[in-house]
Amino acid sequence: MSNTAVETVRTFDTRTEAKIPVESPLTYSYRRSGAPAPTAKSRVVMRERAFLGHLVLCGGAVVLDGAVRAVLGISLPGEPQGLVQDDEGKRSIQWVSPDEWLVIVPGGEEFELENRLRAALGDAHFAISNVSGGQTLVELEGEAAREVLMKSVVYDVHPSHFPVGKGVTTIFAKTTVVLRRPSEERWELVVRRSFADYTYRWLLDAGEEYAIGVER
């Protein structure tokens, strides 16, 4: 870690290894609205991937690219609206805007990653904000996933327009989500914590005609 970073920016590990009860943004929703288990009839399945590490990375693409290659082993997406994953599919970087990227890594890795990136970036002008407690990842999978999305987002989710490896920020019903497509059959929604219950209820409702199931 460079000295400059330590002096000027105060990093803080908000996670603890202590055995402390945690609640994902959807915990309340499961209690309130239930979580119908997937059945043979389910044409779409929803699952939350909670407690991942989410970092917002801001800065110039060239300098950040060098740092993430060195630290994370993957590059920044080469194109706007790109989504890049590591070989295991566990760590990803998504283009958000011309100087902003969303990094998602297994929970617990984010603070060390931030520190290593800060060290690698040295005196460059950049910002890293840890938002792991503020958002969650919701997956949709199944033949009707695209139709559920068509009922929810204004963005065109047809494969010809939304290939694997793409991600966008878009309007979802009356809120916004980050929508990404890491693989052929799977869609990911990055949802703000405070809007998670609304999004969950909307998805349950939109998925009703496809017998949506929730994997927990």
Place this chain on the structure above:
Amino acid sequence: MSQPNAQENRLAQGGRIDRSRRLSFTFNGKTYQGHAGDTLASALLANGVDIVNRSFKYSRPRGIFAAGAEEPNALVQLGVSEAGQVPNVRATQQALYDGLTARSTNGWPNVQRDLMGLVGKLGGGFMPPGFYYKTFMAPASMWMTYEKVIRKGAGLGRSPLESDPDIYDHMHQHCDVLVVGAGPAGLAAALAAARSGARVIVADEQEEMGGTLLDSRELLDDKPAEQWVAETVEALSNMDNVTLLPRTTANGYHDHNFVTLHERRTEHLADTAPLKDGLRQVRSRLHRVRAGRVVLATGAHERPLVYGNNDVPGNMLAGAVSTYVRRYGVVPGNKLVLSVSNDHAYRAALDWVEAGRDVVAIADARANPDGELVEQARAKGIRIIAGAAVVEAKGDARVSAARIAKVDLQGFRVVGGAETLSCDTIASSGGYSPVIHLASHTGSRPTWNEELLGFVPNTVKGVAAAGGARGVYATGAVLADGAEAGLDAATEAGFSAASLGLPRVAERSDGAAVALYQVPHEKATLRAPKQFVDLQNDVTAAGIEVATREGFESIEHVKRYTAMGFGTDQGKLGNINGMAIAARVLGRSIPEVGTTVFRPNYTPVTFGAIVGRHCGELFDPERYTAMHQWHVEQGAAFEEVGQWMRPWYFPRKVNGKTETMHEAVARECLAVREKVGILDASTLGKIDIQGPDAREFLGRVYTNKWAKLAPGRVRYGLMCKDDGMVFDDGTTSCLGDNHFLMTTSTGGAATVLEWLEIWHQTEWPELDVYFNSVTDHWATMTITGPEARKLMEEVTTEVDLDKDSFKFMDWKEGKVAGVPARIFRISFTGELAYEINVQANYALHVWETLFAHGDKYGLTPYGTETMHVLRAEKGFIIAGQDTDGSVTPEDLGMHWAIGYDKPFSWIGKRALTRPDTSRENRKQMVGLKPKDPTVVLEEGAQIVLDPNHSIPMPMEGHVTSSYYSPTLASGFALAVVKGGHQKMGETVYLPMVDGQVHEAEIVSPIFLDPKGERQNV
């Protein structure tokens, strides 16, 4: 009248109905039988039901007139149950299902014999056009009463009184080519476009795709046209890039090829949507389509002729007759008289004869009709009266005869005597009008084509009309036109494909049509029997004449004066005839008169589909904090703040009785002032600011100074807009030299972040700084009150809470309940306070741990109402409540928070040097103490200096916040008063609506602990 089950007009064979499936339905309380494949209209005609409604204004009996969306009369109220009521459904568009129940929308008290009929018959002259505006406008105050009576008599259907059990939704669609209409042009266009690989959506409003081909007499590749339809629809449905939407009406064409489609998914099945595989189905769906290119293959509407009594049941469109015979196996009468201006309409006579019924005569307005269909009619021995037209229908509840006379079209007069022929049906055709409604929604005015005798759409980028929609009528030409439009659209969208192989269609030689709209009568128009132009709105040719006589010469004025083309009709049948009549009377041509504007929606759309799922619990997002579940379990009352659901107060049960809000708030206030309270403050906006220029940036967006705020310290900041008016406030903490955490008001979070980004991106891009919202990442809880430190000491580790090392406006890192936390000593209550920030996923654990330890200190959860009282006692403002965009920091008495001498200017500084912002009588913030301590002044109440002043009294200010303070044992308020800072100790008055006048003293807005000692302990 008909006997149940008789279906007297049903043919033994033919049509696309399934005679093996009998369906039973009820119309106006009577039960009938029909078949699968019927519409409600075809089933009613099969059963010989003549009268389906009463007309809107004159209450004349009306029968089914058309076979599609243009039907003006057969508007029904659908629904078995109260909750399932749907008004204004066109019987011609409603598929029959078993158990269907419908009533006439018009005709109170009943359709056969009603009160309003008398008005129509006797009082024809009593309701001239312009009747509403003239008669009922005076006196204006009576309009509401008149309107109720008219509406009840006129019908228009009614909305259900119970909530709708069905669900409706929206779907966002995107495609390269949207084809509207699946007749010959649409199907060819769709196939041509789809073969290129383009994403194609085909929307068709009917039960079955195929359009006119479903009742065509023509052969395609020597096979019935319907066979080509079946093959084409099958081919399209097998293509992955094609979405077929039957029963779907394109209702509105909006900017940039955004088209709204209304799909009726279960309306053909039952009253309310039946379950499908045990799952709820959506009743109707609004597709919001963003199309690359749009092909409008909407076909043409036939124009009826305008003659005397042309509204008596039994008068119909010629094409509708063909549709009922060929598509539904129904002949809607026994003896037909046909009145035409063109060849194509002869189909009606041929179909009628082939169905084994009697064609009395064809009156053809042309002197020498000689086309192929004319010859076919002659060959069948049908009498053709050339140069003639039906001038008047006879009959009351049903046509009994037609009066036919020779007409001089140029001179607009009847020549010689009329012949009266006995008949029960008169079908007419005055030519065809391209359906240009959607094209008109683009804002483009259509052009009159004299050869086609119709308006055709103009060119608009990204949209093309094909086939009948642009006046191409011969089947072979329509197919070719459609295919070309489809291919062009796909090509423009970046695809390529070979031309489509089209089926062979024998070319038919048609004679030229003549222009005939209103048929002359022996009597002048004003004295002739009513000649209806717009059947749905009861507009007559005489009405249009009257309108022009009264000086309404613009067609838009004529429309408003007569109501022609209003409402659900949108000018489908009558508009061109109406324009032609106006043109004739004014001595102008039709293009000179021009057309009125067609507006969305093309046909009515149910509110359910417009609303979609944005109703009930999904009406608007509710944002929750990480402690929401706890609040719910504690029985909190909630208040919505910027979509957040914040606990408002926590009523307790005392002796089995739930506290009122007043009681709960008083208890919560005292707990904070005397012991310790806790507030969920997670909703405050939090913005993480990083970068070497972060400090400089803060100095420019806040009014106060930030240059010297050291890491570990917190400062209150005030933000103005560039007009110098207060916009938001909050505390900002220095985390590191280049690192700050800004807080904003709950409602202002998004706006403030946007504000910072706008100034950074547009004005000061040279400043190296980044902003990120961390509002949701952190959960925030405020522990405040004299016992706060004791409680904190029990649950906090790794932090020295000593008052000298952790001072007011310091922040520190440590652990609370074992969870990493940032703790801020900031206070919105004026008491000793710690604001704990922890990662939201741990928040509930921390919150519950605080309560596990807090009991002995009297830890009390409090909500926003108590928060408001406590901050107001201290004179702390709430931006947006005590400010309204017209209040400067000076007005608030907050000069201590203004850094006039900062080296770089800041937002609002320049505006604060204007004479207006320094004038003496600006409204300034003060405290108000009611003379009667039990009075709680009304927020918004106006302040006057002299209560005896005559009205209007000079208003000196108003109350911005007002509460009862249990600590002060008195009501108190914050207010803005003109020159208020100089009026301390003066008495002001607040006159109320009920005549009471409250008296109050102007005092300092800081009611409690003016030196601020309590927060520093």
